[in-house]
Amino acid sequence: MSETFTRQIDTMGRLVIPKEVREQLELLDESLKLEPLRNKKGIKLSITNEEGEAVKTLDSNGRLLIPADYRKELGWNQEKKIDITFDHDYAILQDQIQVCEICHSSDALVSVKKSLVCEDCLGEGNEQVVDRWREQLKKLVTKYLKYCELSLEQPYDEENVHQARVNGRKVRAILEFIQVTNHPLLDRLNAAHKRLGKVRQRDVFIEEFDERAKQASKKQHEEVYRQLSDQVGKKRLKQQKKLNNKLPTIIDETFKDTWDFFKEKELRYYVLPLQVDVRIQEFENRFTKAVENYLEVVSKHHYEDEETLDALHSVRIISKKIRYINNTLHKIYASDYKQEARYFKSFQKQLGEINDLKDWLKMFDQYRDDIDSKKKHKKEVYDLLSVELSNLMDDLHLEESLQYTKH
Numbered sequence: 097m098s099e100t101f102t103r104q105i106d107t108m109g110r111l112v113i114p115k116e117v118r119e120q121l122e123l124l125d126e127s128l129k130l131e132p133l134r135n136k137k138g139i140k141l142s143i144t145n146e147e148g149e150a151v152k153t154l155d156s157n158g159r160l161l162i163p164a165d166y167r168k169e170l171g172w173n174q175e176k177k178i179d180i181t182f183d184h185d186y187a188i189l190q191d192q193i194q195v196c197e198i199c200h201s202s203d204a205l206v207s208v209k210k211s212l213v214c215e216d217c218l219g220e221g222n223e224q225v226v227d228r229w230r231e232q233l234k235k236l237v238t239k240y241l242k243y244c245e246l247s248l249e250q251p252y253d254e255e256n257v258h259q260a261r262v263n264g265r266k267v268r269a270i271l272e273f274i275q276v277t278n279h280p281l282l283d284r285l286n287a288a289h290k291r292l293g294k295v296r297q298r299d300v301f302i303e304e305f306d307e308r309a310k311q312a313s314k315k316q317h318e319e320v321y322r323q324l325s326d327q328v329g330k331k332r333l334k335q336q337k338k339l340n341n342k343l344p345t346i347i348d349e350t351f352k353d354t355w356d357f358f359k360e361k362e363l364r365y366y367v368l369p370l371q372v373d374v375r376i377q378e379f380e381n382r383f384t385k386a387v388e389n390y391l392e393v394v395s396k397h398h399y400e401d402e403e404t405l406d407a408l409h410s411v412r413i414i415s416k417k418i419r420y421i422n423n424t425l426h427k428i429y430a431s432d433y434k435q436e437a438r439y440f441k442s443f444q445k446q447l448g449e450i451n452d453l454k455d456w457l458k459m460f461d462q463y464r465d466d467i468d469s470k471k472k473h474k475k476e477v478y479d480l481l482s483v484e485l486s487n488l489m490d491d492l493h494l495e496e497s498l499q500y501t502k503h
Contacts, residue, residue: 101180102192105172110159111189113141117182118158127151130166138190139166162189226364228428233270233363236424237355239263244288244347247295248340254299257339261292269417270424273375274366280354288346291339298332301325301456316473317480327463372425376436379418383440386411387494399489400482405454411494412447415440446492453485 101114118124121143129144129151141160144151154160162172170191172178177192243260246253268285276282302325309321390407397404422437460478467474 099181102177103180105162105167105174105176105178106159107174108161109164109167109172109174110155110161111178111180113154113158113160113187114180115158117180117187118154121182121185121187123154123187125153127153128160130163132166132169133188133190137170138188139170140186140188142186222364222368226367229274229367230359230363232424232427233267234359236263236267236270237359240267241347241352244292244343247292248343252336254296254303257292257296257299261289261296264289264292265416266420266424269420272417273379273421274370275375276366279358281351281358284346284351284354288343291335291342291346294335295332295339297455298328298335300452301328301459302332304452304456314473314476316469317477320467320469320473320477323467323469324460324463327466328459372429376418376421376425379414379421383411383414383418384498386414387497391495394489399486400457405450408447408492409451409454412444412451415447416444419444443492443494443497446488450485450488450492453481453488457481457485 101117103112103114105111113123123143126143127145127147129142129146131140131142131150132138133140139162149163152161152163167173178189179192181188240260240263243256243263246256247260249256264285268282268289271279271282271285305321305325305328309318309325312318312321386407390404390411393407394404399405419437419440422433422440425431426433426437457478460481464474464478
C-alpha cells in the first residue's frame with residue numbers, strides 16, 4: 097500500500113482525488129466503481145466497464161462525487177476528513193485514521209477540547225500542568241515562610257510583616273481559586289493573617305500619622321497626630337508580643353508538613369479538573385455583584401456610614417484576589433492574564449487609601465479621650481480626615497468597572 101493522503105468532503109459531497117493517485121491508477125476519463133468495504137468504514141474505488149448509480153467519473157478538477165446514500169451510511173458530512181491510499185489497481189477511501197495530536201499513536205485516544213490525545217501523552221501533559229502549579233505555589237509559600245520568620249526577628253522591620261501578610265493573602269487567593277475549602281492549611285493561614293494584620297494595621301497608622309505630624313500646618317494639629325501615633329504605638333507593642341508568641345505555634349513544622357503533603361499528594365486533584373476560564377468568570381461575577389451592591393448601598397447612605405464602607409471593602413477584597421489570581425495564571429500558563437491583573441490593580445491604591453482612612457477614623461474614636469488636647473483641635477483633625485475620605489469617595493467611579501467586567 098502507498099502513502100496516505102487526506103482530503104475533505106466539500107459542500108456538494110465531493111472529494112478531490114490526489115493527483116498522485118489519479119496518475120498512478122490512470123483514473124482520468126474512466127468510469128469508476130465505488131464499493132463499500134467489508135468493515136463498512138470506507139469505499140473501494142476502481143476502474144470498471146459496468147454502469148449504474150455506483151459508477152462515477154472524476155470532474156476536470158479531479159473531484160469525485162460520493163453518492164448521498166454512501167455519505168449518509170458512512171457519516172461523511174461536509175468537512176469530513178477522508179484518508180486516501182492506493183494499490184496497483186484500486187484506491188481505498190476511508191475515515192481518517194485518528195491519532196494522537198502529539199505522538200501520532202492510534203492507541204487509547206482521549207478527546208480533549210476537539211483534539212485527540214493518547215492516554216500516555218495526556219498523563220505526561222497532566223503532570224506538567226500539576227508541576228507548573230506546584231512550582232508557583234511553592235515560590236509563594238517559600239516567600240511566605242521566609243517573611244513570617246523575619247517578622248519575628250529583632251530589630252523589628254515593619255516591611256517583613258507587610259510582606260508576610262501580602263504573600264499569605266496570595267496563597268489564600270490561589271487556594272480559593274482551585275476550590276480548596278475546609279482544609280487545615282486554610283485554618284493556619286487565616287489565623288496567621290489575623291495576627292499579622294493587627295500589627296500591620298497599626299504600623300501603617302503610626303507611619304502615616306508621624307508623617308502628618310511633620311507636615312501639619314498648626315502646632316495643635318501636630319500634637320494631636322503625635323499623641324494618636326503614641327497611643328497606637330503602645331497597642332502595637334502589645335500586638336507584636338502576641339504575634340511573637342502566637343505565630344510560631346501557627347506557622348510551625350505541622351504547617352510545613354501539611355503544606356508538603358498537600359503540594360505532593362493533594363494538589364493534582366484540585367488542578368487537573370480545574371476549568372480556569374469558568375473559575376475566572378465566577379470571580380469576576382463576584383466582583384460585579386460586589387460593585388453593584390456598593391452602588392446600591394451608597395445611593396441610600398452617607399459615604400462615611402459603616403455599611404457603605406464595608407460594602408466598598410468587599411469590592412477591594414475580591415478585586416485583590418482577582419489580581420493575584422491572574423498574575424499567577426500568567427506564570428503557570430504563559431498566557432496573557434497580565435492585562436486583567438493590571439486592570440484590577442489600577443484602582444487598588446484608591447481603594448486602599450479609602451480603607452486606611454476608614455480604619456484611622458475608627459482608631460481616632462477609640463483613642464479620642466486619651467489625647468491631651470482641646471476638643472476643638474481634636475475635632476479639627478477628625479474633620480480633616482473625614483473631608484479627605486469624602487473627597488476620595490467622590491473621585492471613585494466604580495460603575496465604570498461594570499462595563500469592563502461585563503464586556
